[in-house]
Amino acid sequence: GHLEVVWSGLVDPRGLAVDWITGNVFYTDTGLQQIGVVTADGIYGAVIANSSLDQPGSIAIDPTAGFMYWADSGLRPRIEIATMDGQSRRQLVNTNLVKPAGITIDFNGQKLYWSDTALDKLERSNLDGTQRTLLAHFAVNVHPVGLVLHNNSLIFTEQNLLGIYRFPLFGNTATRIVRTLRKPGEIALYNASRTTGNLKHYITRNVKLFEIYILPYKQW
Numbered sequence: 001g002h003l004e005v006v007w008s009g010l011v012d013p014r015g016l017a018v019d020w021i022t023g024n025v026f027y028t029d030t031g032l033q034q035i036g037v038v039t040a041d042g043i044y045g046a047v048i049a050n051s052s053l054d055q056p057g058s059i060a061i062d063p064t065a066g067f068m069y070w071a072d073s074g075l076r077p078r079i080e081i082a083t084m085d086g087q088s089r090r091q092l093v094n095t096n097l098v099k100p101a102g103i104t105i106d107f108n109g110q111k112l113y114w115s116d117t118a119l120d121k122l123e124r125s126n127l128d129g130t131q132r133t134l135l136a137h138f139a140v141n142v143h144p145v146g147l148v149l150h151n152n153s154l155i156f157t158e159q160n161l162l163g164i165y166r167f168p169l170f171g172n173t174a175t176r177i178v179r180t181l182r183k184p185g186e187i188a189l190y191n192a193s194r195t196t197g198n199l200k201h202y203i204t205r206n207v208k209l210f211e212i213y214i215l216p217y218k219q220w
Helices: none
Strands: 013-018 025-029 034-038 045-049 056-062 067-072 078-083 090-093 100-106 111-116 121-126 133-137 144-150 153-158 163-168 175-179
Touching: 013 067, 025 056, 034 056, 056 100, 067 100, 078 100, 100 153, 111 144, 121 144
Parallel strands: 013 056, 100 144
Antiparallel strands: 013 025, 025 034, 034 045, 056 067, 067 078, 078 090, 100 111, 111 121, 121 133, 144 153, 153 163, 163 175
């Protein structure tokens, strides 16, 4: 298909999140140690956070409430929250983390979910960081990375056994639903109920990007 460059000048872009109300694209760049936002047409862009960031990665946004959440897997691993203009920033989780990777929001349940690829864990909390709960602690050879929530299951990518897995919230076993040939990273889910205007797909492109997988719904 046709790829269009929306924004350039980045060093190591990692996370992407699309505001389904405005169409703005939020991104993290580990190389530049910043979080930015770009309009859907790529005409305007701004850096909204660039202080005290080490390795910002996965990012999730809640446009209806006006907040963004992201994971930082640097020397002081943590999960942070700020308003979508980068203000009122604070840490939600900063203990018992090593390499927080994927992060996703349960809008109906008002929960925040994340993976830790070094500790082989899936966890959740309230959106304010309270009531932290361990959901899964996998064997040492299962390293969850990218993460989305779908139909009461967490869907995550895994870079050791090379696959995409489903973990039911009310179960205790992860099942591989897709076997991949390369190391899968971030994962995204398109929800038609949270999209306005024309749909666009956005990817971060750097030397580490090899393939994009589009999964039929039946595989989820």
